Structures are given as C-alpha cells and as structure tokens.
Amino acid sequence: MDRRRIVNLDDLRIMAKRRVPKLVYDFIEGGVDDELGLERNVAAFARRSLVPRYMVDVAEPDQETHLFGRTWSSPFGIAPTGGIGNFRRGADMMLLRAARAANIPFIMSGASTASMEDMAREAPEHGWYQMYTANDRAISEDMIRRATDLGIQVLVITVDVPVMANRERNRRNGFGRPLKLTLDTRLDALRRPLWLRDYLLHGGVAMLENWKPYAPAGASAAEVGTFVADQMPASITWADIERFRELWPRPLILKGVMRTDDAIRAAETGVDGLIVSNHGARQLDRAPAALDVLPALDAAVGERMVLMLDGGVRRGSDILIALASGAKFVFQGRPTLYGAIAGGNEGASMAVEILYNEISSVMAQIGCPSLEEFGPDWLHRDPDDLRRNYPQ
Numbered sequence: 001m002d003r004r005r006i007v008n009l010d011d012l013r014i015m016a017k018r019r020v021p022k023l024v025y026d027f028i029e030g031g032v033d034d035e036l037g038l039e040r041n042v043a044a045f046a047r048r049s050l051v052p053r054y055m056v057d058v059a060e061p062d063q064e065t066h067l068f069g070r071t072w073s074s075p076f077g078i079a080p081t082g083g084i085g086n087f088r089r090g091a092d093m094m095l096l097r098a099a100r101a102a103n104i105p106f107i108m109s110g111a112s113t114a115s116m117e118d119m120a121r122e123a124p125e126h127g128w129y130q131m132y133t134a135n136d137r138a139i140s141e142d143m144i145r146r147a148t149d150l151g152i153q154v155l156v157i158t159v160d161v162p163v164m165a166n167r168e169r170n171r172r173n174g175f176g177r178p179l180k181l182t183l184d185t186r187l188d189a190l191r192r193p194l195w196l197r198d199y200l201l202h203g204g205v206a207m208l209e210n211w212k213p214y215a216p217a218g219a220s221a222a223e224v225g226t227f228v229a230d231q232m233p234a235s236i237t238w239a240d241i242e243r244f245r246e247l248w249p250r251p252l253i254l255k256g257v258m259r260t261d262d263a264i265r266a267a268e269t270g271v272d273g274l275i276v277s278n279h280g281a282r283q284l285d286r287a288p289a290a291l292d293v294l295p296a297l298d299a300a301v302g303e304r305m306v307l308m309l310d311g312g313v314r315r316g317s318d319i320l321i322a323l324a325s326g327a328k329f330v331f332q333g334r335p336t337l338y339g340a341i342a343g344g345n346e347g348a349s350m351a352v353e354i355l356y357n358e359i360s361s362v363m364a365q366i367g368c369p370s371l372e373e374f375g376p377d378w379l380h381r382d383p384d385d386l387r388r389n390y391p392q
C-alpha cells in the first residue's frame with residue numbers, strides 16, 4: 001500500500017473499488033430505490049459551514065471527548081458494518097485494532113464475521129456491540145447475556161430495519177440469499193485476483209460468528225446465513241426495548257431513531273443515548289438525512305440523553321458540523337471499511353488517521369483550541385436552514 005498516493009478518504013474508496021468485484025462494491029456503496037438518500041446524506045453536510053474566529057492560539061488542538069465514563073482521543077468512532085469478512089477476510093478485527101490504536105470506539109455489527117468474544121479478547125475497552133433483534137427473542141436475550149458476561153460496555157440496538165429494503169443494485173447483481181451469480185459477475189470476480197484468492201483460500205462465504213451458536217449444529221457458513229435470514233428482520237416494539245433495558249446493566253443506545261416522539265419515548269424508557277441515523281440511506285430512500293433531524297431531537301431530548309449521529313460523514317469537517325448541530329459524538333462506516341479493504345490493518349488505521357488530522361486542521365482553521373470550547377456558535381445557519389431545522 002503506497003501511502004504517498006492517499007490524500008483523502010475518497011482515495012481509499014477508489015483503491016477498495018479496484019480490489020473487489022462490482023457485486024461487493026455495489027453492496028457497500030449502494031442505497032435503495034432511486035438512491036436519493038445517499039445524495040441527501042452528503043448534501044446535508046455540504047449545505048452547512050463553519051464560521052472561523054482568529055487571533056487564537058491553536059498550536060495544539062485538543063480533540064479529547066468524554067463519553068459514557070471514558071475519555072476518547074477524538075469525537076468519532078467506527079459504525080457497524082455487516083458481513084465485511086466477505087469483502088476482506090478479517091476486516092472486523094482490522095477495524096477494531098485501528099480503533100484501539102487510535103483510542104476511539106468500534107461498534108461490532110450484529111451481522112459481523114467475527115465474534116463478540118473475539119472483540120472482548122482483543123480490545124475490551126474499545127468494542128461496543130450492535131444487535132439486530134431476532135424473531136426468536138430468546139436468541140436476542142442470550143446475546144445480551146453474552147455481551148454482559150464479556151464486559152462489553154455499550155449495547156446498541158438497531159431499530160430501523162423492520163423489513164428488508166429494496167436494494168436494487170444487489171438485485172441486479174444477484175446478491176441475495178441464495179447468491180445467484182451471473183456470468184458477468186463471475187468474470188468480474190476473475191478480474192479481481194487479490195479478492196478472489198482471499199475469498200477462496202478462506203473457504204468462500206464468511207461465517208456470521210455471533211449467530212453460529214444458535215444455528216443447527218455443524219451448520220456451514222451459508223447455512224448459518226440462511227438461518228439468520230429467517231431470524232431477521234424482526235418487528236421490534238417498545239416492549240422489546242423495555243425488556244432489553246431490564247436485561248442490560250450498562251449504557252443502552254438505540255440506532256435509527258429519527259422522530260422527536262420516538263426520542264422522547266426512548267428517554268422515558270431509560271435509554272441512555274441515540275445514534276440518529278437513516279441506516280446509511282440503505283433502508284428508506286425518502287428518509288431525511290440524520291443531520292437534518294438532529295437539531296429538533298437535540299431540542300427535545302438533548303439534556304436527557306446522549307445524541308450521536310452517523311450517515312454521510314466523509315470529512316473531518318463533517319464531524320465538527322455534526323457536533324455543532326447537537327451531536328455529542330459521530331460515527332462513520334463506509335470510509336474506514338474502504339480503508340480496511342484497500343490496505344488491511346494499515347488501511348483501516350490510515351482512514352482513522354486521515355479523519356483525525358482533518359479534524360485537527362479544521363479546529364485550527366476556525367480558531368478552536370479544544371473541543372470543550374466548541375459549540376453551535378461556530379455553525380453558520382443560513383435563513384432557509386434555520387427555518388427548516390431549528391425550532392423556535
């Protein structure tokens with residue numbers, strides 16, 4: 001991996017695109033329906049700007065952030081991304097190691113290809129666990145018990161997948177269960193020898209390790225995948241959240257809440273925080289960008305819960321804009337995943353490093369020596385945005 005060729009996160013995306021077949025790239029990069037949500041997520045950040053102040057000593061910008069009883073070295077973490085061992089074997093642990101080295105949190109996906117036991121063994125202080133609710137609630141409850149016993153510090157429940165989404169790129173490519181590879185797809189895979197070698201040497205489809213204990217004994221990775229497809233998506237209700245709150249003794253986060261009334265209900269249920277998110281524009285194409293609904297949620301529950309955000313983050317400046325808009329912490333998924341695909345452990349760490357350096361640079365440019373001083377007064381709010389997003 002030639003670090004001299006990598007200037008920004010998009011360079012890592014381009015490198016990753018060259019390494020994997022179109023089938024894989026489209027699965028990661030794609031959205032749903034017309035993919036308007038993908039554009040909306042990025043455009044929400046592009047519409048906002050930061051107002052600099054000068055004559056301030058910014059020689060050493062301080063990014064330290066306090067969250068759930070820990071001090072993190074930066075205000076961002078790595079969002080959950082599922083099935084990534086099929087994109088590069090071992091990618092879950094590559095991202096976890098990058099997070100540990102940078103002292104930021106990593107959220108392991110409920111569809112990860114490593115286990116929560118692996119995560120707890122390698123980086124017990126930096127790994128959170130994200131859970132998809134199973135149709136068989138006994139499975140979900142046992143996953144919570146496993147995470148509790150392992151000492152995992154934060155549990156994230158994803159609530160925005162009530163049904164499977166219409167991901168048209170995947171359908172055209174035959175990416176589904178079962179996998180139906182077209183001739184063009186097979187030929188394209190042959191043109192990606194590094195990915196194909198990695199895939200075949202490790203036996204093909206990667207195991208969904210956290211689900212393996214619940215599938216029939218001796219089930220193959222493909223059979224476990226079929227088992228998981230029968231278990232989710234599941235229709236999650238507030239009664240489930242109340243039950244999970246009873247079982248989980250540490251910070252409980254809901255990921256995917258976008259409405260003020262849901263946020264208020266979550267606070268009343270004893271939830272500790274929200275990751276405001278539209279699932280990376282991979283579920284409902286006409287959902288608003290998380291950044292556009294964040295100010296209203298902050299006004300409603302910002303004093304009662306920790307508000308975080310993901311979706312559309314491509315620059316360090318995006319992270320600062322989210323913080324100025326009401327988030328206490330920010331997660332991103334695709335950029336660091338592309339780093340792992342492009343360059344393994346080194347690529348994952350480089351993606352984190354790029355974001356960290358961009359945040360430091362922007363903090364210096366806007367005259368903010370410490371994130372403890374940073375706030376909404378740095379955010380330029382144009383009149384249209386003010387009317388649209390900030391309640392009076």
